[in-house]
Each structure stands twice: as structure tokens, then as C-alpha cells.
Amino acid sequence: MGPEISQFLSGMKKTVEQVVIPNLTDRFAQEQAGIVVATLGFLEVIHDKALHYEVLENQLYKHLLSQIFSLFEQEKLDNKDVLASVEALREHFKTDSLADDCALRPYPFIRASNEVMKEGLCDIIQQQTAMPTKLRSEFEALLKPFFKDIEVRERSWVKALGFDTEADQLPDINELLYSDNKLRLPGNTS
Amino acid sequence: MTDYTTTLAQRSNPDDEWIANMRQRFPVEHAVDEVFTRKLNRRNESAEHSMDFANLPALLRDFLVKQTGQQDLVVENLQRLSGGASKEQFTFELSWQPEGSNERTTQQLMIRMDPTESIVETHRLREWQTLRAMQGEVPVPKVLWLDEKGDYLGQPAMIAEFLEGTVRPPSDDEKMSGVGMYFIPELRTALQEQFVEILVKIHGIDWRNKELSTFDVPKANSTQACEWALNLWQRAWQEDTLEAHPVMAQAAVWLRENMPVVEQPVIVHGDYRSGNFMYDDNLRINAIFDWELAYLGDFHDDLAWATLSLFGGPDEQGKGLASGLMPQEEFLERYEKLSGFTVDPKRLFYYHLFSYYKISVIAAATSLRVAHSKKTHLDAMMNFASGLGYLGLSELNRMLEKT
Numbered sequence: 001m002g003p004e005i006s007q008f009l010s011g012m013k014k015t016v017e018q019v020v021i022p023n024l025t026d027r028f029a030q031e032q033a034g035i036v037v038a039t040l041g042f043l044e045v046i047h048d049k050a051l052h053y054e055v056l057e058n059q060l061y062k063h064l065l066s067q068i069f070s071l072f073e074q075e076k077l078d079n080k081d082v083l084a085s086v087e088a089l090r091e092h093f094k095t096d097s098l099a100d101d102c103a104l105r106p107y108p109f110i111r112a113s114n115e116v117m118k119e120g121l122c123d124i125i126q127q128q129t130a131m132p133t134k135l136r137s138e139f140e141a142l143l144k145p146f147f148k149d150i151e152v153r154e155r156s157w158v159k160a161l162g163f164d165t166e167a168d169q170l171p172d173i174n175e176l177l178y179s180d181n182k183l184r185l186p187g188n189t190s
Numbered sequence: 191m192t193d194y195t196t197t198l199a200q201r202s203n204p205d206d207e208w209i210a211n212m213r214q215r216f217p218v219e220h221a222v223d224e225v226f227t228r229k230l231n232r233r234n235e236s237a238e239h240s241m242d243f244a245n246l247p248a249l250l251r252d253f254l255v256k257q258t259g260q261q262d263l264v265v266e267n268l269q270r271l272s273g274g275a276s277k278e279q280f281t282f283e284l285s286w287q288p289e290g291s292n293e294r295t296t297q298q299l300m301i302r303m304d305p306t307e308s309i310v311e312t313h314r315l316r317e318w319q320t321l322r323a324m325q326g327e328v329p330v331p332k333v334l335w336l337d338e339k340g341d342y343l344g345q346p347a348m349i350a351e352f353l354e355g356t357v358r359p360p361s362d363d364e365k366m367s368g369v370g371m372y373f374i375p376e377l378r379t380a381l382q383e384q385f386v387e388i389l390v391k392i393h394g395i396d397w398r399n400k401e402l403s404t405f406d407v408p409k410a411n412s413t414q415a416c417e418w419a420l421n422l423w424q425r426a427w428q429e430d431t432l433e434a435h436p437v438m439a440q441a442a443v444w445l446r447e448n449m450p451v452v453e454q455p456v457i458v459h460g461d462y463r464s465g466n467f468m469y470d471d472n473l474r475i476n477a478i479f480d481w482e483l484a485y486l487g488d489f490h491d492d493l494a495w496a497t498l499s500l501f502g503g504p505d506e507q508g509k510g511l512a513s514g515l516m517p518q519e520e521f522l523e524r525y526e527k528l529s530g531f532t533v534d535p536k537r538l539f540y541y542h543l544f545s546y547y548k549i550s551v552i553a554a555a556t557s558l559r560v561a562h563s564k565k566t567h568l569d570a571m572m573n574f575a576s577g578l579g580y581l582g583l584s585e586l587n588r589m590l591e592k593t
């Protein structure tokens with residue numbers, strides 16, 4: 001494959017920065033062009049990691065949802081609405097099975113599957129007020145570390161946009177996604 | 191971006207049933223419902239927002255002739271203003287004879303106009319009424335004319351006097367107005383007391399004696415004000431987001447289960463922070479801007495927003511400052527002293543969490559939606575602003591961990 005995407009991005013960035021912006025006289029246009037340059041810089045950092053970001057999320061959501069299903073079974077949850085959300089997710093797993101590592105799937109397939117899982121999880125979260133206290137507490141205990149992971153992952157993903165005052169303390173997205181040149185998947189923390 | 195799920199497809203192309211469902215699930219004030227419903231009804235129109243404003247001077251002239259009855263007025267030097275993330279803003283010069291004056295004059299004015307779809311969907315008549323209610327109470331630009339539905343200018347818009355002053359201090363190099371803004375110590379000393387005084391005045395205004403017909407009045411000593419506000423932001427999330435997010439779902443559950451009672455609703459500015467005030471050469475605050483999110487509710491909402499770490503850069507020792515002007519404790523102490531209100535830390539916590547929920551809605555959902563459909567005047571910036579949205583989500587999660 002050639003030329004690589006990074007080459008296009010860096011070429012565009014340099015041209016806008018060094019040719020277009022110096023010749024703009026309108027302040028609004030200058031500001032917008034500056035944002036375009038910053039956006040291109042951001043894309044240079046993240047463009048080759050989007051697929052693996054989604055693969056990782058796919059595995060993490062499957063892992064969490066499996067834990068939630070086990071919890072509900074163990075606690076013999078009988079709330080009809082929550083069970084309907086669980087059933088809808090089980091139906092989805094016929095298309096993208098819990099055991100599928102998604103490595104050979106195209107990006108839109110993974111992204112779509114992840115969105116279905118996110119929507120399903122949100123449905124269950126919204127219905128947690130109907131859960132018995134003990135179950136709700138255990139359910140929330142499963143969510144907390146998952147939310148923390150989301151927080152770090154998303155913050156690392158947008159770090160290169162330059163808003164984050166804690167950027168120095170955050171892992172680079174490359175460092176967060178990979179270890180020994182391999183995607184860090186749940187259960188594979190090496 | 192593909193509509194990967196049925197929900198995403200419905201959000202992108204809402205039908206009547208889906209819109210009715212949103213309205214039923216999230217009851218809001220009538221004016222808010224009007225603009226949110228209009229947004230959804232218009233979403234199916236495929237047209238991108240046009241950056242071409244070549245026709246605007248002629249439309250503007252016709253509009254002003256109708257408004258003033260003066261055939262010989264002249265509109266000149268119409269220019270786009272930078273800034274103004276939620277609304278398109280232009281300045282122009284109007285040569286005319288103001289009402290009550292015998293002399294012809296040339297005035298610099300500004301237009302504040304809805305883009306095709308905005309990062310925050312708000313009601314122009316409501317903003318107009320708020321600004322008129324504030325006239326003589328706190329420093330605001332004088333509003334002159336309103337095209338409420340966009341019948342004349344193409345989009346809802348209002349025209350106000352253009353004020354000279356400084357919004358972004360010269361020492362500041364931030365990327366988006368109001369985010370992490372830095373004021374040098376001399377400026378802080380000059381502005382901090384005024385910043386608190388004006389907020390106290392806003393909260394002390396007797397809104398019952400003002401023409402605010404676009405505001406619904408919540409029941410005192412109830413959670414209604416908070417509930418309407420929460421419904422507004424939850425509805426915006428549900429209508430706009432391009433991605434479901436479990437932290438947002440969890441936050442919505444917590445916010446609903448913990449809504450505080452509002453004993454006596456006050457006028458809440460809704461976006462009171464650095465970046466939304468301007469000062470003159472004498473270091474007097476001469477205008478408070480962006481009243482589009484004003485509503486009748488809990489004064490803690492403005493206090494929480496103004497003290498968000500996101501809007502306040504640190505001082506020279508690295509200590510975070512409320513809106514870049516003073517330490518949070520000092521801001522709250524001054525507010526209590528001047529207003530006579532007591533700040534409840536629990537409610538302040540609630541509204542801090544709610545503030546991060548709002549930021550996440552604005553910057554991680556609506557900004558990406560309007561950029562995705564190319565319906566704004568700042569598509570590149572709206573994508574870029576999502577970085578702020580994910581910071582909001584992160585802060586939201588950190589606060590949820592403390593609950």
C-alpha cells in the first residue's frame with residue numbers, strides 16, 4: 001500500500017500551515033485554518049489506531065456483559081424489562097459471538113457491534129433502579145473499574161487535541177493500546 | 191459515519207413517532223420544546239449549512255427598513271465575527287436616524303443568528319426577553335431588533351449594539367473562549383469583585399416583574415426546576431449523540447435520583463464564566479454575554495458552572511481559580527456575603543456533576559452531531575471541541591466515583 005495515510009496528512013498539514021495560513025487576511029478564516037492544522041496533527045497521531053481501539057472495546061464490552069449476565073443468573077433476576085435488554089443482547093451475540101476476537105472483521109462490523117453493546121448496557125444501567133439493592137450494588141461494582149478504563153482510554157485518545165491539563169500524567173494512546181507490539185486484550189496484560 | 195444501529199438511524203432521520211416519544215419522555219419548558227422539536231423536524235432536510243452570506247446585507251436592509259420605516263437607511267461593512275461557537279455572529283454599520291433622535295448617525299451593530307443546527311439549540315425570543323429584562327440591572331448589550339423565526343434573515347436572529355472591550359485577556363493563549371482562561375494578577379484584582387457582584391444582582395432580580403413569557407415558572411419548594419433542566423440536557427443527549435455512553439447513562443440515573451428541591455427559583459444565567467463577560471479600558475465589566483441558556487432555577491447552578499476547574503486556569507502558584515479570577519472558596523464566601531444566600535455544599539456538588547453532564551452533552555454529543563451533518567458554521571471546530579467533551583466525561587466519572 002502506498003502512499004501511507006500519514007504521508008498525506010503531514011503533507012496537507014505543512015501546506016496549510018506554511019502556505020495557506022500566511023496568505024489569509026481574514027481573522028475568521030485564519031482561526032478555522034488553525035483548527036484544521038491542529039486536527040490534521042491529531043489525525044496523524046490516531047489514524048492507524050482506530051481499528052484496534054474498536055477491537056479492544058469490542059472485547060472489553062463482551063467481557064463486562066458476560067460478567068453482568070452471570071451476575072443476573074446467579075441472583076435470579078426476574079425484572080422483565082432488564083431481562084428483555086439482556087435477551088436483546090444475547091440475540092446480538094448470534095451475529096458477533098462472545099468468543100469472536102474480531103481480529104479479522106472489518107471496521108464497520110466491529111463499530112456497529114460495539115454500538116449495539118453500548119446501547120444495551122445503557123438500557124440496563126437505566127433500569128438499575130428496578131434492581132434489588134444487593135444486586136444493584138454488585139452491578140455497580142462491576143461498572144466502576146470498567147468506567148475507569150473508559151475514562152483513561154478516551155482521555156488518551158483525545159490527548160493530542162491539546163485540551164488536557166493532565167496530559168503529562170496520561171499514557172499515550174500507543175502505550176495504552178499495545179504491549180510488546182501486541183494489542184492489550186482482557187486477560188492479556190503482559 | 192454510518193448509522194450503525196436502529197437508534198442511530200432514528201436519531202439521524204427522526205420520524206413523527208420518534209419525536210413524539212422524545213417529547214413525552216423528557217418534558218421541558220414550552221420554549222425549549224419548541225426549538226428542540228423544530229430541530230428534529232428540520233434534521234431530515236439534507237441541506238448543509240451554507241457559509242455564503244452574500245445575500246445577508248440585502249436581507250438585513252429589507253428587514254431593517256420594515257422595522258424602522260426608514261427607506262434611506264444604509265447597511266455597510268457586514269463582516270463575520272470570530273468566536274461565537276453556538277451562534278453565527280456578524281458586525282455591520284447602520285446609517286440611520288434612531289428613534290427619538292433628530293440626527294442621522296452611523297452605528298456599529300451585531301447580528302446573533304442561529305446556524306442550521308446549533309451546538310446548543312436555544313430560543314431567540316427567550317434570549318431577547320432575558321437581555322431586555324437585564325437592561326438597567328446588569329451590564330448587557332442593548333438589543334434592538336428580533337427576527338424570531340428567521341422569516342426575514344433566513345434564520346432566527348437578533349440585532350444588538352456592538353460593544354468595544356476585551357473578552358480574552360492579552361496574556362491568554364487558550365484555544366476556545368473561556369476554557370482555562372488566564373488573567374494576570376492586576377486584572378484579577380480589578381475584575382473579581384465585579385464578577386461576583388453581577389452574579390448576585392442577576393440572582394436578586396425580581397423576575398415576576400419582567401416580561402419573560404417564554405419562561406415556564408417552576409413550582410417553588412419542589413424539584414420541578416431541576417427536573418426541567420435535567421430533562422433538557424438528557425433530551426439533548428438522546429437526540430444528538432452519535433454513540434451511546436454508559437457513563438452518561440449512569441450519570442443520568444444519579445442526577446434524577448438526587449434532584450435537589452429549589453425553594454425560591456432565581457434567574458440562572460446558565461453560562462456564567464470567563465469568556466462570557468467583557469471589560470473596558472478602565473477594567474470595568476461592561477457586558478455579560480450568552481444568555482441563551484437562562485432559566486428559572488437554583489442559584490447553585492451558576493455557582494457550580496462558574497467554579498468548574500475546566501473554565502478556570504491556575505494562578506502563578508498553580509492553584510485553580512474560579513473562572514480564572516479567584517479561589518473557589520473566596521468566590522463562594524463573597525457570594526454568600528453579598529447575596530445573603532447560604533451555599534449548600536451538597537447542592538454545589540450536585541450542580542458540579544450536572545455541569546460536567548452538560549459539557550459532555552454539548553461537546554461529546556451535539557458538537558459532533560452538528561459537525562457530522564455539516565449544519566454549523568464551525569464544522570472543524572465542532573469536531574475539535576469533542577476533546578473537551580471527553581474531558582467532561584472523565585470529570586463526570588470522577589465525580590460519580592465520589593457518590
